[in-house]
Amino acid sequence: MKTPVVIQHEEFRVVRDDLLPGGTKVRLAKALFDAYPDITEWCYGGGIAYGYAQIALAIACKQYGKDFTMWLAKRKELHPYTKRAVAEGAKLIEVNMGMLSVTKARSREYAAKKDYRMDIPMGLDIEPCLAELERVARELSLHFGAPPKEVWTVAASGTLTRGLQRAWPKAKFYAVQVGHKLTDAELGRAELIECPLKFQQKPKKEDLPPFPSALNYDAKLWQYVKKYASKNALVWNVAGDVPI
Numbered sequence: 001m002k003t004p005v006v007i008q009h010e011e012f013r014v015v016r017d018d019l020l021p022g023g024t025k026v027r028l029a030k031a032l033f034d035a036y037p038d039i040t041e042w043c044y045g046g047g048i049a050y051g052y053a054q055i056a057l058a059i060a061c062k063q064y065g066k067d068f069t070m071w072l073a074k075r076k077e078l079h080p081y082t083k084r085a086v087a088e089g090a091k092l093i094e095v096n097m098g099m100l101s102v103t104k105a106r107s108r109e110y111a112a113k114k115d116y117r118m119d120i121p122m123g124l125d126i127e128p129c130l131a132e133l134e135r136v137a138r139e140l141s142l143h144f145g146a147p148p149k150e151v152w153t154v155a156a157s158g159t160l161t162r163g164l165q166r167a168w169p170k171a172k173f174y175a176v177q178v179g180h181k182l183t184d185a186e187l188g189r190a191e192l193i194e195c196p197l198k199f200q201q202k203p204k205k206e207d208l209p210p211f212p213s214a215l216n217y218d219a220k221l222w223q224y225v226k227k228y229a230s231k232n233a234l235v236w237n238v239a240g241d242v243p244i
Contacts, residue, residue: 013148018212024056032129033060049072073097075094125158134163135167148171151236195224214240
């Protein structure tokens with residue numbers, strides 16, 4: 001898979017993985033598939049209706065000939081992201097009163113019944129995916145001629161920031177928290193910035209970045225980059241909103 005495209009936006013270098021269909025998590029899914037070639041059905045209960053992972057995993061499984069089954073809390077109407085995942089081939093199982101702990105348990109239980117199935121942990125927080133982030137980051141260092149000095153990401157599971165930290169041990173990292181409260185282990189050595197918006201909330205129009213970005217996720221990063229980031233800081237945009 002190609003090295004991410006990096007484009008200068010204002011004073012910052014932005015990794016534009018919104019240009020990759022499905023975004024950064026497609027890279028991670030490919031690494032996971034390569035690590036477990038005998039798995040033909042991938043299972044995911046760690047997502048939420050307005051999370052982008054469901055789209056990324058559906059696209060990756062379709063692209064590489066895998067089956068994809070996901071569990072989500074039942075809603076009156078499917079979220080547009082879920083509709084897109086289903087359109088890409090995801091098998092959706094809706095769960096009444098489906099708290100995240102319940103959907104994760106359903107996925108694990110289903111996956112354990114067959115040798116050809118495997119459960120994907122929330123945020124793809126698993127070694128092959130962390131190693132892939134490290135590999136891609138090292139490729140970017142060669143592209144830049146030197147590692148970045150400052151890196152900004154959003155963080156839900158913390159997988160992205162920790163994977164990049166492995167490649168760039170001397171860089172200063174900032175992680176804008178979206179979703180649950182991050183633990184020290186999930187953050188690694190990144191400095192935490194807490195976004196007051198709930199995961200399902202979107203940024204104000206004036207706070208949006210000048211490029212496509214997932215509105216419940218990466219798009220919340222830009223306002224903090226503008227306020228606090230150093231010139232030429234590296235900003236990682238995981239994915240962009242995709243029309244149905």
